[in-house]
Amino acid sequence: MSGRCKVPVAVVAGTIVGVGGSQVAFAYELFDGCHYVTPTLKWKPALKSQTYLDEAQATAWAWTSTSTPISLTQASSGANVTLASGNWGSTEHDGYMRMNDGGPWYCGASGHWDQGTIAWLNTYYTDGYSSTKKKSVWVHEVGHSLGLAHSGEGAACSVIPIMAPETSDRYGRCSKSTPQTDDVNGINFLY
């Protein structure tokens, strides 16, 4: 993929070497370490209907209230992250993260996003979801915006991250709708 940065240092830091050389591997995955320059971020809603606003605000708070430097404050302009809802059709995806220009993720030369991101809910599916299930998808997509890739598919519910790729797994099986320990570790590595 042209134009995407490769920052292997992010991969190195996925492992801690403990006393005696034992290895404790983190499960979180990164987009080659690409992320926002700052953890102090603004978000704005772009919603199909105001019925999604509560879930958008709950999503921003879910990340802000973690033990990380992330702060997401609602703003009407200058937003880094847009929480959007719209109908993408029957793509079997209930959420997407896109850059502001509509493309998939790519890094600026500095190793940071060079534009804002959009965390989408696909209302073809999410119109039929409960409030908490919508939040599970949105918190996952904002995790992508912050720099986390998919991880933890099929993991035990005690450790499954919000970045597990399937809603049926992350939420259907494990009822997760907030960032988990592994997600927090990933964010604290990045920021």
Added chain:
Amino acid sequence: MKRLILIAGVVAVTAFMLTWFVRPPADDTATGSRVSAPKDIEALSAGSAVVVIARPQGEPRVETVFNSPFMVQEFAVTERWKGDPPATLAVRMEGSPADNKDVSPQREYVLYLNPFEFERGVSTGQWWISGAGVDGIFVVDGDSALRIRHDPASPIKERQSIPSLRAAVGG
């Protein structure tokens, strides 16, 4: 002291190497949340309305949704394994033609498809590749087929024999 530094160096290099080789690369294409995913080829088959072998024909066109491109490519059906689809199918794929260069009119593909729709029960006339646009497209390579979309999270084997794919459909 020198020995300690040497040991620390070896440990650090070993950790780097282990991580580098053991840790898979980040999934750099899928930033979506999948509703669910088929666990094996039988589930992929069961979850598809249509399974065919088909060949791309004509030039693809692009439709955008919220500024994101989707390629629509016509395929001429050469074998029907499941369902009774028409002779040509308009298949919708994520990305632009530049993102889908691995779809060539020179090759045949095993396609697992469902009708694509924006409104439940209202067909658009297009088809979507089962397994979130990723799992259900294989390029025919002799008597085997190779999955052309690479999602590290997918449990569907990348290379499978044509007879085993066909058997999984029940054909």
